[in-house]
Structures are given as C-alpha cells and as structure tokens.
Amino acid sequence: MLLYGASGHAKVICEVLESQGRIPNGLIDDNPNVKTLLDYSVYNTLQQAAVVPEDEFIISIGSNRIRKIVAQKLNGVQFTNAVHSSAVISPRSSIGQGTVIMANVSVNVHSVIGEHVILNTNCSIDHDCVVDNFVHISPNVALAGDVQVGEGTQVGIGACVKQGIRIGKWVMIGAGAVIIRDVPDHAVVVGNPGRIIKMNEPV
Numbered sequence: 001m002l003l004y005g006a007s008g009h010a011k012v013i014c015e016v017l018e019s020q021g022r023i024p025n026g027l028i029d030d031n032p033n034v035k036t037l038l039d040y041s042v043y044n045t046l047q048q049a050a051v052v053p054e055d056e057f058i059i060s061i062g063s064n065r066i067r068k069i070v071a072q073k074l075n076g077v078q079f080t081n082a083v084h085s086s087a088v089i090s091p092r093s094s095i096g097q098g099t100v101i102m103a104n105v106s107v108n109v110h111s112v113i114g115e116h117v118i119l120n121t122n123c124s125i126d127h128d129c130v131v132d133n134f135v136h137i138s139p140n141v142a143l144a145g146d147v148q149v150g151e152g153t154q155v156g157i158g159a160c161v162k163q164g165i166r167i168g169k170w171v172m173i174g175a176g177a178v179i180i181r182d183v184p185d186h187a188v189v190v191g192n193p194g195r196i197i198k199m200n201e202p203v
C-alpha cells in the first residue's frame with residue numbers, strides 16, 4: 001500500500017495506518033527534495049516505487065481539489081481506507097474507498113461517507129448524514145443528524161452544523177462557524193450564525 005503525497009497530512013495518515021497495524025510500502029511525491037517521511041521512503045514517480053497492479057493507494061493530499069485531480073489521474077488503481085483504531089464507526093454506516101478517518105472520530109448510524117473524504121481528528125458525524133466525495137471535515141467539527149455536505153466542500157476546524165442542514169458543493173465553511181441555514185454551492189461562510197462573505201469560482 002502506498003500513499004500519494006508526502007505532506008503533514010501524510011504523516012498523520014501514516015500514524016493512522018500504524019494504529020491499525022498496517023505499514024505503508026512508501027510514499028510518492030513529485031518534489032525531488034523529499035526523500036523520506038517519518039521512517040518511510042518517498043519516491044518521485046510510480047515507476048520509481050515499482051508499483052504493481054495489486055498495490056492499493058491512499059491520496060494523502062489535504063487540498064480537496066488536488067485530491068480530486070490526482071484521483072482522476074490515478075484512475076484504474078485500487079484505493080483503500082485508513083481508519084484510526086480509536087474511531088467509533090457505526091456498523092450501519094458506510095465509508096467509500098480512499099477515505100481517511102483520524103483519531104477519535106465518530107460516525108453514527110446510517111451515515112454515508114463518500115470516496116477520498118477526510119474525517120479529521122475528533123470530528124463527529126451524527127446519524128443519517130451524507131458526506132459526498134472529496135469532502136474535508138476538519139478537526140473538532142460537529143455535524144448534527146441528517147446533515148448533507150456536497151462534493152469537495154471543507155467544513156473548517158471547530159465548526160458546527162445544525163440538524164437537517166444541506167451544504168452545497170465546493171463550499172468553504174470557516175473555522176468556528178455555526179451553520180443554521182442551508183448553504184449554496186461554492187459559498188464561503190464564516191461566523192455565528194454563518195453568513196456568506198463571498199463565492200468561490202466554480203471548478
């Protein structure tokens with residue numbers, strides 16, 4: 001199993017894997033100056049890493065947009081998940097491939113988590129939530145029950161979202177925001193109560 005991207009986020013994923021008793025074979029990063037990360041080798045290309053078809057990947061890149069671009073580029077490879085041993089995941093929830101779940105995360109009953117999602121340290125996803133592909137739920141975020149988060153959205157550190165709220169695609173929710181109303185695609189929202197300060201350019 002290999003990680004694609006050798007950043008701070010990748011370091012956290014390495015330790016998530018170690019908590020599961022799994023050891024990555026190495027990492028791939030196009031920065032030629034990075035040779036190792038923690039105790040692991042960093043290769044600059046798939047060829048250098050001598051990848052075989054059975055190898056599984058996790059894209060260890062924090063940017064939702066870049067993670068999507070790399071996922072499209074790696075089309076055809078197998079992706080795996082990394083789930084920290086301290087996470088509490090309902091057996092009645094589902095988790096898509098390529099998704100990483102950090103320490104102390106909870107995912108409650110009947111929630112559906114997409115592909116290449118980051119559920120960062122200590123976040124709480126309550127019952128019946130839907131978190132779409134390439135989302136990042138930052139540390140200490142709380143999603144109440146029946147919340148939906150669209151593709152590519154980042155919910156910033158420490159934000160909380162009231163039950164039943166729909167958040168669109170490629171939204172940025174600011175650190176510490178309190179979301180009590182639905183949020184349209186591409187909006188940047190901050191504060192308590194959350195208000196739109198600008199719209200991001202569509203991808």
Ligand SMILES: CC(=O)SCCNC(=O)CCNC(=O)[C@H](O)C(C)(C)COP(=O)(O)OP(=O)(O)OC[C@H]1O[C@@H](n2cnc3c(N)ncnc32)[C@H](O)[C@@H]1OP(=O)(O)O
Nearest residue numbers: 120138139155156157172173174175176188189190191197
């Ligand atoms: C493990 C990890 O590290 S995971 C990463 C976790 N990181 C995060 O969650 C980061 C979240 N990002 C933020 O909160 C950012 O501030 C953003 C994306 C909301 C806004 O960033 P920018 O687009 O650069 O906006 P900028 O900093 O110019 O601020 C614009 C205005 O919004 C205000 N503002 C920005 N962020 C916030 C916030 N979180 N809460 C309240 N107000 C805010 C600013 O004070 C500024 O107000 P002003 O125009 O009256 O001066």
